[in-house]
Amino acid sequence: MTWNKSNLAKYGYDLVMATTQASINATMKEYLSALKEPEVAICYVADQQGNPTRIGYCELKRLAHGSDPFTTPDGANPATDQNVINLVAARFMVGFKARIGLPPGIPPREVPDIVILGDNTAAVSFNLMCAEFIVVQYILAGYGNPAAWMNKSQPSGHPWIFGSKVDIRLSTTERNAYNTLPPDVQKQIKNLGTDAFSVKQLLFDLDNATLQTMPTISGVDPSSHLYNVLQRYFQNIYIQNLKANGQPVLGAAILPGNSASFTTAPTDLNFEINPLLDTNGHPFRNPTKDQQKLTTLNYLLAVDGHTLPPASPFTWNWIEPNEAAEYHGVIAMKSDTFWDQLLNNLKGYNRQFCRLPWTYVKWNGSFYGVKWSLNEDPHPNFPENSKPGAPYHFKYEKEASASDQYGFSLKAWMIIRLTYVFDLTLDSSTNTISINQQLAVYVYAGSSYQHFEGNVLDKAIKTTYELRVSEDGKIVPNVTSKITRDAGVTPDRRYNDAYNVASAVSGFAQRMAKYSYHPPIAAFQSLIFPGGITFFFKKIGFSDSLDLVTHITYRDPR
Numbered sequence: 001m002t003w004n005k006s007n008l009a010k011y012g013y014d015l016v017m018a019t020t021q022a023s024i025n026a027t028m029k030e031y032l033s034a035l036k037e038p039e040v041a042i043c044y045v046a047d048q049q050g051n052p053t054r055i056g057y058c059e060l061k062r063l064a065h066g067s068d069p070f071t072t073p074d075g076a077n078p079a080t081d082q083n084v085i086n087l088v089a090a091r092f093m094v095g096f097k098a099r100i101g102l103p104p105g106i107p108p109r110e111v112p113d114i115v116i117l118g119d120n121t122a123a124v125s126f127n128l129m130c131a132e133f134i135v136v137q138y139i140l141a142g143y144g145n146p147a148a149w150m151n152k153s154q155p156s157g158h159p160w161i162f163g164s165k166v167d168i169r170l171s172t173t174e175r176n177a178y179n180t181l182p183p184d185v186q187k188q189i190k191n192l193g194t195d196a197f198s199v200k201q202l203l204f205d206l207d208n209a210t211l212q213t214m215p216t217i218s219g220v221d222p223s224s225h226l227y228n229v230l231q232r233y234f235q236n237i238y239i240q241n242l243k244a245n246g247q248p249v250l251g252a253a254i255l256p257g258n259s260a261s262f263t264t265a266p267t268d269l270n271f272e273i274n275p276l277l278d279t280n281g282h283p284f285r286n287p288t289k290d291q292q293k294l295t296t297l298n299y300l301l302a303v304d305g306h307t308l309p310p311a312s313p314f315t316w317n318w319i320e321p322n323e324a325a326e327y328h329g330v331i332a333m334k335s336d337t338f339w340d341q342l343l344n345n346l347k348g349y350n351r352q353f354c355r356l357p358w359t360y361v362k363w364n365g366s367f368y369g370v371k372w373s374l375n376e377d378p379h380p381n382f383p384e385n386s387k388p389g390a391p392y393h394f395k396y397e398k399e400a401s402a403s404d405q406y407g408f409s410l411k412a413w414m415i416i417r418l419t420y421v422f423d424l425t426l427d428s429s430t431n432t433i434s435i436n437q438q439l440a441v442y443v444y445a446g447s448s449y450q451h452f453e454g455n456v457l458d459k460a461i462k463t464t465y466e467l468r469v470s471e472d473g474k475i476v477p478n479v480t481s482k483i484t485r486d487a488g489v490t491p492d493r494r495y496n497d498a499y500n501v502a503s504a505v506s507g508f509a510q511r512m513a514k515y516s517y518h519p520p521i522a523a524f525q526s527l528i529f530p531g532g533i534t535f536f537f538k539k540i541g542f543s544d545s546l547d548l549v550t551h552i553t554y555r556d557p558r
Helices: 021-033 055-062 082-089 181-189 198-206 225-245 289-293 334-352 497-514
Strands: 016-020 040-046 052-055 092-100 123-128 129-138 146-154 161-167 216-219 265-274 296-303 327-333 355-363 368-376 390-407 412-429 431-449 451-466 478-486 536-543 549-552
Touching: 016 021, 016 549, 021 198, 021 289, 021 549, 040 055, 040 390, 055 092, 082 129, 092 225, 123 431, 129 225, 146 225, 181 198, 216 225, 327 334, 334 390, 334 412, 334 536, 355 412, 368 497, 431 497, 451 497
Parallel strands: 355 390
Antiparallel strands: 016 296, 016 327, 040 052, 040 092, 092 129, 123 161, 129 146, 161 216, 265 296, 327 549, 355 368, 390 412, 412 431, 431 451, 451 478, 536 549
């Protein structure tokens, strides 16, 4: 386990989500095995100069009097087959019908990897595969050869694969393919909603024509007429046309980004590749297949509108070989991001214990009129958040007193004094956080002939949170609490007037402690990791730099 080396403060990313090549491919194959993407039919007719011009599938059939190029069999005679005659009259040249998905006739485990994460930190190898692919063409007569009709389908067990390199840099400050995209396509690629980490979103990102190099074709004989047609029309014309508007190759659509349902909602995104590193922190020069599978695709994320720093390679592995069978990756939250959220949430808890004592004493000619209160302070002074790992300390202490005298000698008097103290410290280690709280209320109620003084409430509690994470990304700590001090003094009735004041303050303080003085578990429960729709969350803990890190596995994408 080397994610304990996670130190995102060194890089400036608020969040990092890293998944292995093996897990991406396994999950994407599951997704593609049940994918219901529609068929995409692309047809070209010759314009007046003989150049291929795209035409709608239904419009072509209308012009061809209902003849369908994809159902006209291979080898049909152009001179006698009425469908071919109709299609030629409509100036038909070539057409493709394809549906993205897993190719038939191959067990999923034997399907080639769809995504290959190499040692180039800014590019991914992407293999586009189709569940079906049909190519049809009217071949003009020439050089002594008669006109012909071709209709070829991807054979079962022998997929046609279109492999390309995809630029995964999504930075708007670099010169890259992403910056050439239309704004609406950029927004779809940099989807920051609840589907941000899904394999469907990743498929959309990698299948976007503008980010790709020109694909190379495998599974088709390079010397065949079919290969030339695929290369000339599918690649050169189809993909070049798509590069003009940045739409995905075969309609792998992504839903608009939904509003985020997690606390730390990302506001910017970039990608990076992290090859597996050896014990010296260097990439393996000639990685084995198993080592290659542990290369990670890293989502680099900013939250709250923070500026996202440029992609920079990490000096540790997110997943080690001995973890690969159990986990697909990790999500790491920068120490400052987690710590600030935790302390900011604690302020709401602390606020209820910020009480301003107030007292009033006045001789009315027959007896002393006494008033007091412990109302919430509307403007408490909270300290600056401490740095991660440094103990957090909040202390609130206020005092109030009032007195009055009467008589010619002014020897008769009464004094009421209240002192209020609330103290909270927080510390962390490994996967636990400890919070110590102390609440004390001191009362002095005295007169010229009697008095009471003492802490009517003096209670301390230590609460320990062993951090755990639910499958949907919510932090659900195992909480244990222990009273470490309970030394409040109960006022004695013999004090008469002093007892009345002390007893009233004591009753109020005890009720406040009973109903409000509970461990602040809500401060943890409000922290939710992103990606709950896509991942199950597993083991959680702090890195050596106090980044909060949790292991993840993909949910069934189907």
